[in-house]
Amino acid sequence: MESLPEDSGEEASFSASHIPVMLVPAVDALMVSAGEWYVDGTFGHGGHSGEILARGGNVLAFDVDPAAVARGTAGYQKEYPGRFLIVAENHRNVAEVTARLNIRPRGILIDSGWASSQMADEALGMSFLSEAPLDMRMDPTLESCALDLLETLEQEELLQIFSDLGEEPLAWVIARNLVEARSRGHLPRTGKDLAAFISGVYYRKGFRRSRKHPATRVFMALRIAVNREIESLSLGITEGRKVLPVSGRIVVISFHSREDRVVKHLFKDWSRSGLGETLFHRGLVPDPSEIRENPRARSARMRAFSIA
Numbered sequence: 001m002e003s004l005p006e007d008s009g010e011e012a013s014f015s016a017s018h019i020p021v022m023l024v025p026a027v028d029a030l031m032v033s034a035g036e037w038y039v040d041g042t043f044g045h046g047g048h049s050g051e052i053l054a055r056g057g058n059v060l061a062f063d064v065d066p067a068a069v070a071r072g073t074a075g076y077q078k079e080y081p082g083r084f085l086i087v088a089e090n091h092r093n094v095a096e097v098t099a100r101l102n103i104r105p106r107g108i109l110i111d112s113g114w115a116s117s118q119m120a121d122e123a124l125g126m127s128f129l130s131e132a133p134l135d136m137r138m139d140p141t142l143e144s145c146a147l148d149l150l151e152t153l154e155q156e157e158l159l160q161i162f163s164d165l166g167e168e169p170l171a172w173v174i175a176r177n178l179v180e181a182r183s184r185g186h187l188p189r190t191g192k193d194l195a196a197f198i199s200g201v202y203y204r205k206g207f208r209r210s211r212k213h214p215a216t217r218v219f220m221a222l223r224i225a226v227n228r229e230i231e232s233l234s235l236g237i238t239e240g241r242k243v244l245p246v247s248g249r250i251v252v253i254s255f256h257s258r259e260d261r262v263v264k265h266l267f268k269d270w271s272r273s274g275l276g277e278t279l280f281h282r283g284l285v286p287d288p289s290e291i292r293e294n295p296r297a298r299s300a301r302m303r304a305f306s307i308a
């Protein structure tokens with residue numbers, strides 16, 4: 001009998017309430033000055049935006065999810081007239097949006113990934129129990145959902161997604177089994193079906209015990225692929241750097257080693273090119289007490305860069 005390897009901290013079931021991760025260290029790193037503008041590239045439930053506003057900063061918030069934009073519009077935008085604005089945009093468009101709105105931010109914060117409410121949203125098909133078609137798009141305007149990827153990608157492409165983005169040890173077997181099931185017209189189409197399908201692959205391979213659901217890594221990989229998370233994060237901070245003044249700050253919280261590597265390498269390249277300075281060389285991780293209170297925080301790592 002074999003056990004599964006440890007995985008990345010994604011949960012099998014999700015609560016709809018979202019607790020902001022590394023709230024104080026992240027907003028401290030932004031060095032908020034009263035009356036200046038800051039970009040919150042991932043508004044979500046507004047935990048980080050709220051802290052910036054409480055410290056006297058103004059916030060231009062981005063979110064691709066209409067539900068998050070509606071929360072920001074009905075909430076802070078009414079509560080803080082002239083000090084808070086939210087746009088339904090991908091933060092990769094930060095340069096264009098700030099130019100259009102004539103806002104010159106002094107800092108940018110990106111708290112990457114998904115809000116707990118999105119995980120809990122049955123219609124998005126992100127949970128192992130969802131009986132809705134596998135969608136997984138945070139941004140409903142994206143062309144392809146998770147089911148489209150499963151229906152159209154070649155075995156090699158699925159393998160690459162599961163291994164690169166999910167670090168899934170059975171990536172090859174799962175990709176092959178999915179393509180076989182597809183050819184017989186038996187492709188799993190809901191979160192529940194896909195979770196059961198992957199459990200079946202693990203069971204047949206002799207894995208019986210696991211601290212985490214065996215489908216955790218494949219679900220995470222599909223969500224990252226569907227939402228083009230790595231590309232957006234890289235573009236968001238690259239474009240963001242261009243709009244910040246000297247001593248402006250970029251702060252990024254990531255939950256996945258691939259994302260963290262992208263941020264670390266971009267910051268390193270910029271430091272070498274004299275564009276500024278990386279602030280926490282190894283990155284910061286949450287305190288044990290935060291992880292106890294909010295298990296979702298356990299895979300978080302925060303990095304920050306100061307513009308020269």
Ligand SMILES: C[S@@+](CC[C@H](N)C(=O)[O-])C[C@H]1O[C@@H](n2cnc3c(N)ncnc32)[C@H](O)[C@@H]1O
Binds near residue numbers: 064
């Ligand atoms: C982890 S949550 C942010 C939580 C937030 N900091 C809080 O305290 O409530 C991530 C949010 O960012 C949004 N998002 C993810 N990628 C995005 C992107 N590239 N551009 C804009 N919004 C994005 C998601 O829709 C989600 O609402």
